[in-house]
Amino acid sequence: MLLFIALPIVSVLVQSVHTPHEAVLIETENCDPFGCTKSTAIDQDATQALRDEEPLGRFVGLEIYFDRGHLAVKEVAETWAKAEGIGNFFVNLNNLPFYRSMAFTLTFTFSVTPLMLVFGLMIALGVNALHQRLKGVLIFFSLLPMIVSPLIGSLVLFWMIDSRGIIGSALQWIFNDPALSLKASTGLTWVMLIVYGVWHAAPFSFIVFYAGLQTLPQDTLESAQIDGASRWQQVRYVIVPHLMPLITFVALMQLMDNFRVFEPIVGFNSEAHATSLSWFIFNDLGGETRLLSSAATSSVLTIIGVSILLAPVLVRTWRDFNAKS
Amino acid sequence: MSSTHVLARKRQSLGLKMLIWGFIGLWLIVAAFPFFWTLWGSFKMEADFFSKADWMNALTAPRTIAEHGRAFIGEAYNGAWVQEEFWRAVVNTALVCFFVVCTSLTIGTLGGYALSRSNYRYTFWLLITALIFRAMPPITLVAGYLLPFFEWNLWGHLATTVIVLVAINQPFTLWMLHSFFQKIPKELDESAKVDGCTQFQAFRHVIIPVMWPGVITTGLFSFLLAYNDFAVTSMLLSKENQTMVPKIASFLGTTQTEGNVMFAVSAVVSATAPLFILVLFFQRQIVSGLTQGAVKG
Numbered sequence: 038m039l040l041f042i043a044l045p046i047v048s049v050l051v052q053s054v055h056t057p058h059e060a061v062l063i064e065t066e067n068c069d070p071f072g073c074t075k076s077t078a079i080d081q082d083a084t085q086a087l088r089d090e091e092p093l094g095r096f097v098g099l100e101i102y103f104d105r106g107h108l109a110v111k112e113v114a115e116t117w118a119k120a121e122g123i124g125n126f127f128v129n130l131n132n133l134p135f136y137r138s139m140a141f142t143l144t145f146t147f148s149v150t151p152l153m154l155v156f157g158l159m160i161a162l163g164v165n166a167l168h169q170r171l172k173g174v175l176i177f178f179s180l181l182p183m184i185v186s187p188l189i190g191s192l193v194l195f196w197m198i199d200s201r202g203i204i205g206s207a208l209q210w211i212f213n214d215p216a217l218s219l220k221a222s223t224g225l226t227w228v229m230l231i232v233y234g235v236w237h238a239a240p241f242s243f244i245v246f247y248a249g250l251q252t253l254p255q256d257t258l259e260s261a262q263i264d265g266a267s268r269w270q271q272v273r274y275v276i277v278p279h280l281m282p283l284i285t286f287v288a289l290m291q292l293m294d295n296f297r298v299f300e301p302i303v304g305f306n307s308e309a310h311a312t313s314l315s316w317f318i319f320n321d322l323g324g325e326t327r328l329l330s331s332a333a334t335s336s337v338l339t340i341i342g343v344s345i346l347l348a349p350v351l352v353r354t355w356r357d358f359n360a361k362s
Numbered sequence: 363m364s365s366t367h368v369l370a371r372k373r374q375s376l377g378l379k380m381l382i383w384g385f386i387g388l389w390l391i392v393a394a395f396p397f398f399w400t401l402w403g404s405f406k407m408e409a410d411f412f413s414k415a416d417w418m419n420a421l422t423a424p425r426t427i428a429e430h431g432r433a434f435i436g437e438a439y440n441g442a443w444v445q446e447e448f449w450r451a452v453v454n455t456a457l458v459c460f461f462v463v464c465t466s467l468t469i470g471t472l473g474g475y476a477l478s479r480s481n482y483r484y485t486f487w488l489l490i491t492a493l494i495f496r497a498m499p500p501i502t503l504v505a506g507y508l509l510p511f512f513e514w515n516l517w518g519h520l521a522t523t524v525i526v527l528v529a530i531n532q533p534f535t536l537w538m539l540h541s542f543f544q545k546i547p548k549e550l551d552e553s554a555k556v557d558g559c560t561q562f563q564a565f566r567h568v569i570i571p572v573m574w575p576g577v578i579t580t581g582l583f584s585f586l587l588a589y590n591d592f593a594v595t596s597m598l599l600s601k602e603n604q605t606m607v608p609k610i611a612s613f614l615g616t617t618q619t620e621g622n623v624m625f626a627v628s629a630v631v632s633a634t635a636p637l638f639i640l641v642l643f644f645q646r647q648i649v650s651g652l653t654q655g656a657v658k659g
Contacts, residue, residue, distance in 0.1 A: 163386045178394040180641050186590035186607050189630050193396045201412040248653035297499030300592050315499045336502035343497050
């Protein structure tokens with residue numbers, strides 16, 4: 038098990054500091070009666086030999102990290118120097134692929150997570166107030182958006198949102214704009230992806246909160262009612278504090294899950310307007326060229342991002358664990 | 363005075379009730395309607411399901427009736443399953459899921475049992491690895507696996523994918539089964555051992571009969587992971603070995619010709635159906651698995 042955790046990470050690290058060998062060039066001089074011409078050709082054998090000898094490629098250190106496709110230090114410095122004000126700087130920064138995916142990933146993570154928490158809590162409260170018989174059916178249908186593969190779920194929504202699909206047509210009708218297409222604008226694409234994210238994730242928080250509501254101490258709720266607390270006050274001061282540990286748990290889980298958002302981007306075919314870090318790696322890995330070292334570099338950067346997100350969780354778990362023992 | 367108070371309260375709760383019903387109804391539609399809509403549409407022609415003229419065409423299906431004489435046709439399924447050989451992907455998915463579930467459960471039950479009965483507290487480290495693996499985008503790990511797999515000629519086989527999926531899944535499986543085994547009282551093994559069983563016999567005859575609920579829950583989650591995975595399977599499998607999800611994605615790449623979108627629609631419906639049945643039968647286990655993680659973590 039450790040083998041499979043540690044090795045790929047090491048492998049990614051090693052790959053990220055290497056780059057494929059350049060082809061070995063040979064220069065030949067062809068002389069004929071009218072003079073000599075020089076031609077360069079790729080020495081296939083020598084190149085192959087070099088590649089076989091060191092499959093990783095040559096060592097380049099941190100060069101890839103700083104090139105245009107990743108951190109782009111040079112370009113960032115340039116934009117910073119040229120930019121007029123902060124806003125302009127960020128607009129220009131958006132032209133660099135890595136920062137663009139980063140921006141989307143972070144926006145996605147930090148908008149979907151709170152929205153799905155609120156939404157899940159509302160559904161849980163609603164379902165809890167319903168008749169017992171209906172609950173089973175409701176939970177069944179609520180599970181569906183979460184349990185289907187993200188790619189399939191996003192495709193199902195994508196086809197409805199398509200300008201020829203049902204939701205797309207409905208929106209065109211509502212806004213009275215026959216040319217309206219959610220796919221065409223960057224802002225709307227982001228909104229669409231975020232809506233998908235909430236749709237996909239809300240059932241999880243719903244189920245967890247619903248389970249939490251079952252253990253709600255009834256006498257606390259009753260005494261709040263006797264003291265004259267309104268519905269809203271009951272939710273705010275009794276129910277939410279009771280659910281607080283669950284809320285933190287769900288929030289942390291979702292932060293991690295949303296940070297690695299990937300399939301919806303493939304499903305919604307939204308590469309032109311929104312790319313995430315995971316998609317960025319996928320794009321490097323796929324295709325004809327398989328830019329392994331570039332993908333590895335992005336992976337390392339993503340892992341760093343994940344560990345920054347994860348650090349508070351680890352610290353908390355460590356503290357809890359020490360408190361227990 | 364008190365009667366008006368009660369009346370006001372009743373009226374308020376009626377309004378509230380309406381609000382709750384409305385909201386839950388809305389959620390039900392939002393959650394379930396897309397699936398039924400897609401199921402309905404998969405029996406139509408593309409010109410109707412994605413109608414340029416009028417969205418009502420998806421319901422009334424004039425083009426489908428005009429060309430085929432009936433409102434429900436199986437063309438899309440025929441195209442996907444026979445022409446594009448989707449059945450091959452289904453077989454591959456079945457194989458991958460079966461072996462992932464079996465392998466991770468075998469390692470998980472034995473390992474989880476051992477961990478829960480040992481005195482050293484592995485719990486923390488187990489939890490940490492499970493967490494890290496949950497947080498890590500699988501695609502970053504795939505980037506690490508690819509080069510060695512190319513070098514050793516392992517790329518493209520189902521077995522390789524199974525191993526990678528098991529590895530990604532294992533910390534989570536171990537963690538779940540470990541916490542499950544901890545709930546089985548130690549006295550049960552001890553009394554078996556007093557009766558003259560060895561440790562392994564105690565496991566075989568005493569623990570295995572009572573462990574099924576936990577194993578089924580964990581197995582369900584391993585199955586879902588293997589079934590839903592896209593990043594690993596699409597990168598590590600060669601074209602003829604693809605499982606369902608990457609296969610559907612590949613339908614999208616070649617959607618230029620008429621009707622190909624419908625292949626993807628019908629394939630999506632085919633891939634969702636097993637999950638539908640799964641939720642139908644194992645709803646209780648899935649819910650308990652989700653909440654168990656919450657209570658424990």
